[in-house]
Amino acid sequence: RSRCLWQKLAGGLWVASPLPPGCTGGPSRGRMRSSCVLLAALVALAAYYVYIPLPGAVSDPWKLMLLDATFRGAQQVSNLIHYLGLSHHLIALNFIIIAFGKKSAWSSAHVQVTDTDFDGVEVRVFEGSLKPGESLKRSVVYIHGGGWALASAKIRYYDELCAAMAEELNAVIVSIEYRLVPQVYFPEQIHDIARATKYFLRPEVLQKYKVDPGRIGISGDSAGGNLAAALGQQFIQDASLQNKLKLQALIYPVLQALDFNTPSYQQNVNTPILPRYVMVKYWVDYFKGNYDFVQAMIVNNHTSLDVKEAAALRARVNWTSLLPAAITKHYKPVVPATGDARIVQEIPELLDARSSPLIADQEVLRLLPKTYILTCEHDVLRDDGLMYAKRLESAGVDVTLDHFEDGFHGCMIFTSWPTNFSVGIRTRNSFIRWLDQNL
Template sequence: MRAAWVLLTALAALAAYYVYLPLPSTVSEPWKLMLLDATFRAVQQTCHLIHYLRLSHHLIVLNYLIGTFDKLKSVSSEHINITDAVFDGVEVRVFEPPAKQDETLKRSVVYIHGGGWALASARTSLYNNLCRIMAESLNAVVVSVEYRLVPEVCFPEQFHDALRATKHFLHPDVLAQYSVDPSRVAISGDSAGGNLAAAVCQQLSKDEHVTIRPKLQALIYPVLQAFDFNTPSYQQNTNMPVLPRYVMINYWIDYFNEDV
């Protein structure tokens, strides 16, 4: 009996050591964040073990688990018409608010999801709900780009997918099809999607053949450089839960198809 208590105490101490992380005092509900991080680390380490055993690529397994968990969530699409389309060979999901009687043309947002160029999808509940809310609250046509992911393709194919889909949407005939005002098109993205959105904007600004360009760029915690991983932000968030520095570096390495 005593040995059992010693074993339980040791297991509890190991679990606490695995879960606990020192967090800034400004973080609300720190234990929830620690538990979320511990869960994510455990899943990632399991995926890496599968990769090490050469059973599958760790990012494929991780994305599969994300997709499986996501199917358990219900996604509401009331008042917004959601359709899947293909823009110049790239899959997209289009969110259209209902037309109003006194309205002629709508504003629009091209949205590029995050996920380290390797995870998530325009069809997952997280981004599906986000784009639905944007379409509803802004009364805008939202085009969510379903670019191909690592390890299926690596840099620069994700950028090429995002650029092709955006250029196709910016064609006057396509904008007219969706009743979009050519002078009120924005481009946005989060994390790795912010990286792609910024790169697409830069390319469109230099392309002399593009007659319609985005009016607004809205980047949400974008990943903008891979030259220096010792900037103040990386130093302050070296061991931050969910996305510590070494995980971000690994995403870059996989994106560039390099060896760790």
């Protein structure tokens, strides 16, 4: 059976010509060649899917590409499940996340871990050992991130973080398993964490866990940082509380939904792990809003100059005055003259300080306790944290701003193989060190 090879003639035309004598080949060689071609094509497709341009300064770029590709793949699978009508896409995505990372309660020589509930809200409690010579422990109430819809206090990433905090601080860490979208929507997540924290602050409960009522802080990352900031503002206005929080520690927090064109949103529009489009969708999901509004919100049509409801609040997210020139650089504000007033009329929660703590009144901010804010350069939420730090400082609050030039959103929970990042370890150590020095 004759076979051919391809030859390139003048002018760039490829034509078939017979193979030289003795080079006839056979079926097995043909199959092998086909397999090699298929394998090469699959490798090329995988590389194309995984590779995304990243700034040279970001921590462990190739590892970040792989992590991002894995998360994108899980999102696409969950979207397909949603499209087929099998489940809500957020429930499907969270099932995948928890399936790969859920961890049962455990105890070690240094930390005792217990799953229980505080006033009907599930919590995981990590009890560190008492320091020599002390009769009471410090404590942190921790709120996990995940866009108000994903993750759990019981997955490996948060389990390891809270265990490390309990051991290194000799503290009691209460990690709250609040309800998620789409089971509940704003403000139910705030109600859950408020109910659990109030229960924990009862004198008899603090006595049970041997906690010093004067040394309790609240903390959270991402959407958990949003909930921690909201709770901090709520508690300082609650005269019924006997015990107050000593400090708050906010890790790359989500703090406002008025401007999706801050310099960090413009700079990191497609940066892992949280592109701008995904963050805006999390906001819409949190409020059970209409996805038809997403594109309009991305260009700030919900807070355009003709939207009267937003007029009084724009100054509180005016990054041209709240951010330094080193951050604003060449970026320009996006403030449309006309937009879509229907968005805030149908989703008034966008302008609620309980969802956007950055827009709270100055009189509220000045009452807040000592604050730690961790921000990452390669994160759409960077400027939310920077602006909140500036507003708190202006209100007279003691603020520590901890910025990581090679950090990306979510990095602090990625500290163990195979998702161990250099900046993850450094951010976690810096966070715990600040707690140790200030709590």
